[in-house]
Amino acid sequence: MSGPVLLTGAGGRIGTVLRGGLPERGWALRSLDVAPLTDVRPGEEEVVADVTDLAAVLDAVAGASAVVHLAGVSGESTWPVISHANIEGTYCALEAARRAGVERVVLASSNHATGYTPRPDGGLLREVDAPPRPDTYYGVSKVAMEALGSLYADRYGMDVVCLRIGSAFPEPTTVRMLATWLSPGDQVGLVDAALRAPSPGFAVVWGVSANTRNWWDLTAARALGYEPADDAEVFAEALVEAHGAPDPADPVHRLVGGQYTLPEFDAEHFS
Numbered sequence: 001m002s003g004p005v006l007l008t009g010a011g012g013r014i015g016t017v018l019r020g021g022l023p024e025r026g027w028a029l030r031s032l033d034v035a036p037l038t039d040v041r042p043g044e045e046e047v048v049a050d051v052t053d054l055a056a057v058l059d060a061v062a063g064a065s066a067v068v069h070l071a072g073v074s075g076e077s078t079w080p081v082i083s084h085a086n087i088e089g090t091y092c093a094l095e096a097a098r099r100a101g102v103e104r105v106v107l108a109s110s111n112h113a114t115g116y117t118p119r120p121d122g123g124l125l126r127e128v129d130a131p132p133r134p135d136t137y138y139g140v141s142k143v144a145m146e147a148l149g150s151l152y153a154d155r156y157g158m159d160v161v162c163l164r165i166g167s168a169f170p171e172p173t174t175v176r177m178l179a180t181w182l183s184p185g186d187q188v189g190l191v192d193a194a195l196r197a198p199s200p201g202f203a204v205v206w207g208v209s210a211n212t213r214n215w216w217d218l219t220a221a222r223a224l225g226y227e228p229a230d231d232a233e234v235f236a237e238a239l240v241e242a243h244g245a246p247d248p249a250d251p252v253h254r255l256v257g258g259q260y261t262l263p264e265f266d267a268e269h270f271s
């Protein structure tokens, strides 16, 4: 693999973790964000650009070996904001990669693409059993992301890996996150696997750690080479004591999207 990985949204929460961990695994980074980075690392290239500016992304992707696309609005907002940043932005990332001959793109999708899916009643939910069922405009943008990725894989033969990320935080802060946590170390491991997997074609995989309380099946992610190292259970006692045990009748615990499925995420709250 020659050329750096173009990392969009590099200054955000996950981008900052990846900028810490991917170089140790041999990946040189070209880090793009609309906001200047405050902590450019040795050997890191920086690009300040808007990912919805196709010409700018085309410049940024020249000579790259792959794209990891994180940039966008990372929670619910108005339709104009979400559709522009997340759908137009994903189109620009994929189209720039295609025009530059970059054959692999890793996309930061979300569990909210399937948020109204009921959690399995025992057992594990596979990606193929969770078709699009978005819980918000944000979730719709992740469905569009996966659809665009599928199009570019089928039509142009690109490798496109969509990571349906759970909760990427330093540590779990709610009892729901005991099932959805993706630890910082496992964020790096998952993206590394998505970049390295031989010829994955189009793939959609859940992005969580090896949590004791997982309801997502990690078989497809492991098939890429992902070996999760962390388990949120070490935080369980303190979180359950602070917040109470999860109530399976509560939509926050009954549906994949958790609190995003509640009325407080209705559109009028974001106008």
Ligand SMILES: NC(=O)c1ccc[n+]([C@@H]2O[C@H](COP(=O)([O-])OP(=O)(O)OC[C@H]3O[C@@H](n4cnc5c(N)ncnc54)[C@H](O)[C@@H]3O)[C@@H](O)[C@H]2O)c1
Pocket (backbone or CB within 6 Å): 008, 009, 010, 011, 012, 013, 014, 015, 032, 033, 034, 035, 049, 050, 051, 052, 069, 070, 071, 072, 073, 074, 075, 085, 089, 108, 109, 110, 111, 164, 165, 166, 167, 168, 169
């Ligand atoms: N953190 C999670 O738990 C989680 C879960 C599921 C999916 N994701 C997805 O992973 C990605 C990264 O998440 P995060 O938590 O790091 O988000 P974040 O909000 O911390 O970071 C997003 C970054 O994207 C940049 N950005 C926004 N619009 C941009 C634009 N138009 N052009 C260039 N840069 C732009 C921001 O400046 C920011 O640095 C997002 O796509 C998010 O939807 C995150």
